[in-house]
Amino acid sequence: MAEPRTKYDRQLRIWGDQGQAALEKASICLLNCGPTGSESLKNLVLGGVGSITVVDGSKVEEGDLGNNFMLDESSLGQSKAKCVCAFLQELNDAVKAKFVEESPEALIEMNSSFFSDFTLVISTQLVETSMLKLDGICRQANVMLICARSYGLTGLVRISLKEHNVIESKPDHFLDDLRLNRPWPELKMFAESIDINTPDPAVHKHIPYVVILLKLAEEWASSYSGCSPSTREEKKEFKDLLKSRMTAFDENNYKEAIDASFKISTPQGINSNLRQIIDDISAEVDSSSSDFWVMVAALKEFIANEGEGEAPLEGSIPDMTSSTEYYINLQKIYQAKAEADFLAVEQRVRNILKRIGREPAVITKTSIRNFCRNARKLTVCRYRLIEEEFNSPILLELQKYLNDEDYSYAIGFYILLRAVDRFAANYNRFPGLFDGHLQIPNILSYRGMDEDISRLKTIALGILGDLGCNSSTLTEDLINEMCRFGGAELHTVAAIIGGIVSQEVIKLITKQFVPMSGTFIFNGIDHKSQLLAL
Amino acid sequence: MAELTDSRSRSRDLDKLLLRPGNIVGKLFEPGPELRDDLREYARVLVVGAGGLGCELLKDFALSGFQKLEVIDMDRIEVTNLNRQFLFRLQDVGKPKAEVAAMRVMERINGVEIVPHFCRIEDKEDDFYSKFSLIALGLDSIEARSYINRVACSFLEYDSEGNPFEETVKPMVDGGTEGFKGHARVILPGTTPCFECTIWLFPPQVKFPLCTLAETPRTAAHCIEYAHLIKWGEMHSGKAFDADEPEHMQWVYTEALKRAELFGIPGVTYSFTQGVVKNIIPAIASTNAIISAACTLEALKILTGCSKTLSNYMTYNGLEGLHTKATEFVKDKDCLICGSGVLLEMDTSITLQKILLPYPCFTNSAQFMNLLGEDPMVLLSKPTSVVYMGNNLYKMVPPVLEEMTRSNLSLRLFDLMDKVSMGVVHVTGTAIKNDKKNSSLWKIRVVFKGMVDGVIDMDLAGGA
Ligand SMILES: [Zn+2]
Numbered sequence: 002m003a004e005p006r007t008k009y010d011r012q013l014r015i016w017g018d019q020g021q022a023a024l025e026k027a028s029i030c031l032l033n034c035g036p037t038g039s040e041s042l043k044n045l046v047l048g049g050v051g052s053i054t055v056v057d058g059s060k061v062e063e064g065d066l067g068n069n070f071m072l073d074e075s076s077l078g079q080s081k082a083k084c085v086c087a088f089l090q091e092l093n094d095a096v097k098a099k100f101v102e103e104s105p106e107a108l109i110e111m112n113s114s115f116f117s118d119f120t121l122v123i124s125t126q127l128v129e130t131s132m133l134k135l136d137g138i139c140r141q142a143n144v145m146l147i148c149a150r151s152y153g154l155t156g157l158v159r160i161s162l163k164e165h166n167v168i169e170s171k172p173d174h175f176l177d178d179l180r181l182n183r184p185w186p187e188l189k190m191f192a193e194s195i196d197i198n199t200p201d202p203a204v205h206k207h208i209p210y211v212v213i214l215l216k217l218a219e220e221w222a223s224s225y226s227g228c229s230p231s232t233r234e235e236k237k238e239f240k241d242l243l244k245s246r247m248t249a250f251d252e253n254n255y256k257e258a259i260d261a262s263f264k265i266s267t268p269q270g271i272n273s274n275l276r277q278i279i280d281d282i283s284a285e286v287d288s289s290s291s292d293f294w295v296m297v298a299a300l301k302e303f304i305a306n307e308g309e310g311e312a313p314l315e316g317s318i319p320d321m322t323s324s325t326e327y328y329i330n331l332q333k334i335y336q337a338k339a340e341a342d343f344l345a346v347e348q349r350v351r352n353i354l355k356r357i358g359r360e361p362a363v364i365t366k367t368s369i370r371n372f373c374r375n376a377r378k379l380t381v382c383r384y385r386l387i388e389e390e391f392n393s394p395i396l397l398e399l400q401k402y403l404n405d406e407d408y409s410y411a412i413g414f415y416i417l418l419r420a421v422d423r424f425a426a427n428y429n430r431f432p433g434l435f436d437g438h439l440q441i442p443n444i445l446s447y448r449g450m451d452e453d454i455s456r457l458k459t460i461a462l463g464i465l466g467d468l469g470c471n472s473s474t475l476t477e478d479l480i481n482e483m484c485r486f487g488g489a490e491l492h493t494v495a496a497i498i499g500g501i502v503s504q505e506v507i508k509l510i511t512k513q514f515v516p517m518s519g520t521f522i523f524n525g526i527d528h529k530s531q532l533l534a535l
Numbered sequence: 536m537a538e539l540t541d542s543r544s545r546s547r548d549l550d551k552l553l554l555r556p557g558n559i560v561g562k563l564f565e566p567g568p569e570l571r572d573d574l575r576e577y578a579r580v581l582v583v584g585a586g587g588l589g590c591e592l593l594k595d596f597a598l599s600g601f602q603k604l605e606v607i608d609m610d611r612i613e614v615t616n617l618n619r620q621f622l623f624r625l626q627d628v629g630k631p632k633a634e635v636a637a638m639r640v641m642e643r644i645n646g647v648e649i650v651p652h653f654c655r656i657e658d659k660e661d662d663f664y665s666k667f668s669l670i671a672l673g674l675d676s677i678e679a680r681s682y683i684n685r686v687a688c689s690f691l692e693y694d695s696e697g698n699p700f701e702e703t704v705k706p707m708v709d710g711g712t713e714g715f716k717g718h719a720r721v722i723l724p725g726t727t728p729c730f731e732c733t734i735w736l737f738p739p740q741v742k743f744p745l746c747t748l749a750e751t752p753r754t755a756a757h758c759i760e761y762a763h764l765i766k767w768g769e770m771h772s773g774k775a776f777d778a779d780e781p782e783h784m785q786w787v788y789t790e791a792l793k794r795a796e797l798f799g800i801p802g803v804t805y806s807f808t809q810g811v812v813k814n815i816i817p818a819i820a821s822t823n824a825i826i827s828a829a830c831t832l833e834a835l836k837i838l839t840g841c842s843k844t845l846s847n848y849m850t851y852n853g854l855e856g857l858h859t860k861a862t863e864f865v866k867d868k869d870c871l872i873c874g875s876g877v878l879l880e881m882d883t884s885i886t887l888q889k890i891l892l893p894y895p896c897f898t899n900s901a902q903f904m905n906l907l908g909e910d911p912m913v914l915l916s917k918p919t920s921v922v923y924m925g926n927n928l929y930k931m932v933p934p935v936l937e938e939m940t941r942s943n944l945s946l947r948l949f950d951l952m953d954k955v956s957m958g959v960v961h962v963t964g965t966a967i968k969n970d971k972k973n974s975s976l977w978k979i980r981v982v983f984k985g986m987v988d989g990v991i992d993m994d995l996a997g998g999a
Contacts, residue, residue, distance in 0.1 A: 007614045007615055008614055008615065008617045008618055008625075009618050010615045010618075010806070010815075011615055011618055011619070011815070011817050011818045011819070012618050012619075012817065012818075012819050013806075014806075014810060014815065014817040015714050015715070015817045015819065036598075040824060043621060043820070043824075044619075044819075044820040044821040044824055047617075047618055047619055047621055047820040048618060048819065048820060048821075049618070063544060063545050063547070064544065064545065064547030064548065066545050066644075066645075067544075067545035067546050067547060067548060067549065067598065068547075068548050068549075068598055069598075070594050070598060070643060070644075073642075073643050073644075074645060091624075092621055153551065153552070154552075154842055170855065171854070172854065172855050173852075173854050173855070207751060320753055320754050321753075322747075323751065323753060324751050325751050325752055325753055325798050325800075328751075328753040329753070329798065329799050329800065433551070433555075477558075478558040478559050479559070481557065481558045482557055482558065482559055485551060485552075485555045485556075485557050486551055486552075487551045487555075489547075489548035489549070489551040489552065490548055491548055491549065491552065491599075491832075492548075492595060492598035492599060492828075493595055493598075493599055493828040493829075493831045493832040493835070494828070494832065495828075496591070496595060496824050496825070496827070496828035497824075497825050497828045497829055497832075499824065500820075500821045500822065500823075500824035500825035500828065501821075501825060501853070501857070503820065503821035503824070504715060504819075504821045504822065504825075504853040504857075505853075505857075507819075507821065508853070514715065514853070514854055514855070515854070515855045515856050516856070517853075517856045517857035518856055521857055525832060525842070526559055526842050526843050527843050527844075527845060527846065527861060528719075528829065528845045528849045528859065528861045529861050530859045532856070532857060
């Protein structure tokens with residue numbers, strides 16, 4: 002039956018068979034299956050993740066039925082992990098779903114080896130102390146961790162892992178690799194073989210803009226002592242030159258040439274992002290280096306030698322107005338150059354592997370080719386331990402956020418999310434969450450609320466003070482709101498936070514697209530959510 | 536006075552937001568158990584679409600204190616829906632989405648009533664849409680959004696100072712996704728931009744020129760569209776192409792492959808052929824979940840005031856890292872859909888016939904031209920329907936309605952509008968804007984000559 006592939010059709014168009022295979026191999030552990038946790042797994046189970054293990058020690062209460070779709074009436078009084086697991090399994094029988102009825106805090110304290118078998122751990126609704134401990138455990142075991150929290154109208158998502166390398170970062174907009182600023186001999190020869198002054202109007206309007214630009218750039222250079230247009234006036238003059246060669250108004254190839262004319266004078270060489278990667282200390286490889294860094298080392302050699310300062314050519318060209326013949330020939334020229342660059346990189350990969358004492362054929366041709374094709378877009382993500390961030394945040398950034406109005410709610414929530422955990426550590430409950438089942442104000446609870454507000458404020462100011470920051474941005478209003486939230490896990494906020502978690506899990510596991518960096522603070526008041534790079 | 540609420544209650548978490556006073560809240564926020572109960576009892580929400588967003592929206596509303604929901608969708612469940620439309624199972628394939636989605640949510644959550652409507656959105660009378668407190672749009676087409684937006688804005692009335700009447704404002708939340716990206720927006724007609732005000736946010740899809748397809752194909756997509764748009768018609772005289780017919784798709788694929796081989800073009804696969812022909816937008820569960828939940832949260836805030844609302848357009852992009860942005864777009868004050876309309880003064884003697892054929896008071900009358908300025912940017916031609924207070928005064932299609940409303944043509948508009956001194960009629964037709972013909976809806980504020988003074992008096996009386 003063709004069902005499994007067809008079922009995944011809409012996502013295969015995003016991450017392909019390779020991405021899907023990675024997803025189907027992954028095993029995910031979820032800590033706490035309230036709505037935030039249940040929603041993150043729901044999205045992953047639908048997508049066909051390999052296996053899930055739901056860890057939760059609590060029993061289902063009435064209140065849980067009001068915010069979690071993975072529970073129903075019959076779940077009352079039963080193990081939450083068991084019930085959520087069963088409803089998740091219903092969504093996709095290709096997924097192996099297991100549950101462990103135990104409190105995540107206990108597992109973190111007593112059985113740290115439990116976590117080492119998973120590809121990735123999602124922790125939800127853990128308070129600071131447990132989260133920091135878990136972070137240490139996962140870092141040690143080299144297991145990816147995503148921490149998520151929904152709290153009233155705010156919440157956070159934070160990835161924690163040592164290093165994540167992305168070859169297929171698939172950015173939305175990225176300048177094509179046409180090398181018009183630096184044509185190689187075969188491309189020049191092709192351009193020379195075409196007469197752009199042809200009297201045949203049908204041919205004239207079907208000369209690809211790549212050829213038009215190369216030829217007119219050369220013409221320009223011959224009258225400007227070998228230079229390409231650089232100043233604004235020169236660039237405008239060059240556009241006028243292009244315009245002057247149009248023979249009819251409907252010549253789209255000339256319009257495309259004018260739009261793309263900047264490509265002949267873009268700076269040569271690699272971008273700063275790639276420069277940083279090849280200069281990274283990890284690019285000095287030894288027998289313990291990963292395949293990724295071995296390929297980076299080879300890329301670095303290539304750029305310094307055959308590449309003459311450039312990365313391997315990508316080899317694909319965008320569609321452009323052209324006759325079929327010109328276009329196909331142009332495509333072949335780009336592909337041939339890309340293939341030659343790939344072979345040079347491959348040779349270097351093999352040599353490096355030999356040098357560091359590994360089997361030279363261990364990295365496949367397909368991997369190297371894919372690496373070359375994406376060389377300009379490589380991404381390396383590294384994450385600090387959460388404890389390091391908490392103890393010594395990047396003060397310059399912190400100051401910037403504290404003084405930036407766009408960040409005022411986000412940075413406020415960041416501090417307050419930590420403050421409520423300290424509050425809970427001191428008073429055994431979250432601020433605004435009262436023992437006596439009091440939900441709405443009466444005289445007693447008003448007093449209780451006022452007391453919580455002032456306590457929370459003291460704690461929050463303490464945190465800011467410890468970080469050496471002044472506290473003016475932390476408004477009374479926001480502290481009040483935090484107490485009003487009373488630790489509520491609203492379904493909509495949980496579904497947003499859970500959805501973000503699932504997206505990030507998919508990016509990490511498929512090793513495609515770029516995962517978020519820093520700490521994401523959700524702002525459910527006006528949706529001015531922010532990523533904080535602390 | 537003060538009420539104790541058991542934290543073991545089902546609304547444990549929601550109560551924190553709805554029952555407690557707050558400092559960063561909406562103007563009309565009145566916290567208390569009544570607010571929660573009113574939301575359950577009186578708030579009626581229509582979810583338009585029961586697909587990727589619609590399934591999520593139904594779940595989100597049902598878990599956000601809403602109990603009276605309706606859902607409308609004309610589609611049936613397909614296998615390719617199952618990676619994200621979590622209310623559907625393999626055995627549901629072929630069944631109406633709206634019905635299965637409604638049933639699944641009601642099975643899971645006690646107390647929620649969901650009425651499904653398995654039909655096209657155009658099949659419902661405007662009256663149907665008027666009864667909802669809010670409309671949530673989970674759609675993937677611009678046309679459908681435009682339609683609902685037009686209907687929702689047609690209820691909108693302005694007072695003499697140009698402020699919208701509260702009770703005529705039909706709020707909407709609208710979501711859309713593509714892969715890792717999406718948007719959620721709030722539309723409060725008359726206050727925030729309507730869908731039409733910012734139509735430029737949805738640029739029309741790029742179509743390949745026919746001569747490229749026929750003469751200079753360069754890409755796999757060109758070969759596929761050649762087979763689909765040109766070759767199919769040549770080879771199957773009269774038989775329409777049906778993208779849901781596997782044999783048709785296979786034929787297009789085979790032809791596209793032949794053409795690609797002829798020209799030496801790589802990249803034609805069956806899956807890519809489907810993608811191009813059906814214009815498939817990649818979709819995943821997580822993005823739909825994020826966007827729908829954001830829409831529902833805003834809906835809850837609009838109807839209860841329990842927090843500030845999004846102003847007014849949020850984008851989410853998870854492709855490279857994570858980027859979210861809230862943008863405050865501004866209303867187009869001349870918008871023909873949500874604006875206060877074109878004021879038109881006319882004699883009480885004008886018949887409906889005169890408006891339609893040859894509609895002198897619209898295109899020829901000097902007065903009308905003056906209203907639009909010397910060089911009118913917009914000209915209305917071919918009106919196809921005239922609606923007053925939800926009633927069809929005239930409708931050109933379908934023929935049954937045309938026959939029913941034909942007799943109105945000879946009547947005076949003044950009489951058809953129950954002899955009011957002023958009122959709003961909605962005229963649909965083809966508008967010519969910047970040399971382009973567009974089907975559009977005009978809101979015309981008709982004022983009958985000699986009656987204006989009375990109108991002003993009435994307004995003052997109403998305001999006193
Ligand atoms: Zn508008």
